[in-house]
Amino acid sequence: SNNGLSEWLVDVSKMSNLKLLDLSENKFATLSSHARQQFGHAFQLSNLTIDISRNGIACTCENQDFLVWMHENKNYYLHIENYTCSTTDSMFDFKSLESSVHNLQKQCKSFLGWYIGCSVTSAIFVTFIISIIVIKNKWKIRYLIYKSKQRFGFVTPFNRCIPDTMHYEYDAFLSYSGQELMFVLKQVIPRLEVNKNLRLLIRDRDYLPGISKVDSTMKGLQESRRTVCIVSKKYLESKWRDYELNMAKVEGIEDRGSLDYVILILLPEVYNGNHLPKTLMDLIRKERYIEYPMESCAYDDFWDRLIRMIEQ
Structure with missing residues (x-):
């Protein structure tokens, strides 16, 4: 006792005649797990009693293993009810050791574990919600990103004049799959451009070389009064046509304030099918479509209706 000891290194596990070990008035805040193991053997071997009073035991979370061990072996500690903690603000009381x-x-x-589980669950939930929002609004997000790039001059430069609501360079931007090119050349151009003097933007004819497909598409959508989509099965399978259609819808909603900006020409192979794709249903419900007739006698009426939809 009274030696300023802070660590016990002596092996007492085989000292069968040792009855009392007085370690009072030292600096023992705890005993190592190895020392506790040795004292446990000594308790059983020689019924050893220890006195570590007036040492300032560390009554902390880090030392709770030692405190639990003391409680389990309290009968081997002399005057344990008089032990004190190293800090005076501790709520630990050796007089009521079990409850302490x-x-x-x-x-x-x-x-x-709970914090990690809740954090991971919350992160997954938030990610799921954000993913749903992003997927649901992916076309609007892509459109706004492009408009921001355009506003700050990050888009491939070309001579352009953003039209006002009264004048557009083109009457219609034509969206079609490559399979319908002959339909465009033999039917659309003669009927609309030659006969009615409408100006169409046709990618195979009017896209400028050296300009990216995205920039050319967005420029065409912005400078056209309407977007006319010739919808065939191949059209619905094309990712680029899907891009044109969805960008046209966002252009109509964000800049024109209405889906009336988009007109669908449904070919017989589409409207005679089992069901129409979900990507077209918002336009179908607003009656922004016209079905290309199967009988030649209805062609004139079809083109007249299409022209009225473009010009109205």
Whole structure:
């Protein structure tokens, strides 16, 4: 006792004649797990009693294993009710050792697993919600990103004049799959451009070389009064046509304030099918479509209706 010891290194596990070990008035804040193991053997071998009073035991969460061990072996400690903690603000009281140990364990119980589980669950939930929002609004997001790039001059430069609501360079931007090119050359151009003097933007004819497909498409949508989509099965299978259709719808909603900007020409192979794709249903419900007739006698009426939809 009274030696300023802070660590116990002597092996007492085989000292069968040792009855009392007086370690009072030292600096023992705890005993290592190895020392506790040796003392446990000594307790059983020689009924050893220890006195570590007036040492300032560390009554902390980090030392709770030692405090629990003391409680389990309290009969081997001399005057244990007089032991004190190293800090005066500790709520630990050796006079009521069992309840003090129990309260310390509750206080120090780790909620790390719960925190990690809740954090991971929350992150997955938030990611799921954000993913739904992004997927649902992906075309609007892509459109706004492009408009921002355009506003700050990051788009491939070309001579352009953003039209006002009264004048557009083209009457209609024509969206079609490559399979319908002959239909465009033999039917659309003669009927609309030659006969009615409408100006169409046709990618195979009017896109400028050296300009990216995205920039050319967005420029065409912005400078056209309407977008006319010739919808065939191949059209619905094409990712680029899907891009044109969805960008046209966002252009109509964001800049024109209406889906009336888009007109669908449904070919017989589409409207005679089992069901129409979901990507077209918003335009179908607003009656922004016209079915290309199967009988030649109805052609003139079809083109007249299409022209009225473009010009209205």
